[in-house]
Amino acid sequence: MPIKDWPEGERPREKLLARGADALSDAELLALFLRTGVRGKSAVDLARELLSEFDGLVGLLAADHGRFCRGRGLGTAKYAELQAVLELSRRYLFNRVRNQDVLTSPEATRDFLKLRLYGLPHEIFACLFLDNRHRVICYEELFRGTIDGASVHPREVLRRVMQTNAAAVIFAHNHPSGVAEPSQADLRITQRLKETLSLIDVRVLDHVIIGDGQGTSLAERGLI
Numbered sequence: 001m002p003i004k005d006w007p008e009g010e011r012p013r014e015k016l017l018a019r020g021a022d023a024l025s026d027a028e029l030l031a032l033f034l035r036t037g038v039r040g041k042s043a044v045d046l047a048r049e050l051l052s053e054f055d056g057l058v059g060l061l062a063a064d065h066g067r068f069c070r071g072r073g074l075g076t077a078k079y080a081e082l083q084a085v086l087e088l089s090r091r092y093l094f095n096r097v098r099n100q101d102v103l104t105s106p107e108a109t110r111d112f113l114k115l116r117l118y119g120l121p122h123e124i125f126a127c128l129f130l131d132n133r134h135r136v137i138c139y140e141e142l143f144r145g146t147i148d149g150a151s152v153h154p155r156e157v158l159r160r161v162m163q164t165n166a167a168a169v170i171f172a173h174n175h176p177s178g179v180a181e182p183s184q185a186d187l188r189i190t191q192r193l194k195e196t197l198s199l200i201d202v203r204v205l206d207h208v209i210i211g212d213g214q215g216t217s218l219a220e221r222g223l224i
């Protein structure tokens with residue numbers, strides 16, 4: 001049955017307008033993005049099929065151009081639209097944290113880092129460079145690794161800190177496995193970076209590990 005023939009309270013668009021976007025399932029949100037289905041399938045049915053094919057929303061959003069376009073009902077135009085939506089989300093969250101003390105908005109900071117790093121098939125080590133009022137100067141992905149690690153070079157981090165004239169930093173990296181527990185290697189490199197940056201009076205405020213759920217803050221764990 002076409003979506004237009006569904007009861008009004010069950011149609012994704014009307015449901016969103018009446019109850020808010022968070023009331024919609026992943027399939028319903030994706031259906032609004034797809035706008036139309038294919039022969040014999042409504043947009044919601046197609047969305048469910050795609051989520052199953054891509055192993056969920058993360059797999060779909062992280063798919064490269066070639067993999068994405070092999071999905072039924074998808075193509076280059078939809079890929080470009082989705083990338084634009086993701087980039088708008090990143091810029092929105094970045095602007096939320098850029099003009100305020102990040103210590104007063106830890107949720108916004110973590111949301112931004114998760115959108116940048118969650119679901120990647122390889123490990124990325126990134127940094128938020130902050131001024132002396134803990135406002136964001138810039139965000140940079142400094143090192144890229146394989147599925148199980150990234151080599152982090154304190155000398156390179158020190159060089160970028162001095163170039164940006166940062167007074168403090170927040171480090172972040174993702175665990176492709178989804179398990180956000182810190183490893184001994186994570187703790188060791190955090191301590192090395194903290195010691196290195198202390199030589200120029202730059203504070204390491206946090207190191208956030210991105211995985212499933214909210215992620216892990218080493219500062220909240222008392223590990224910095």
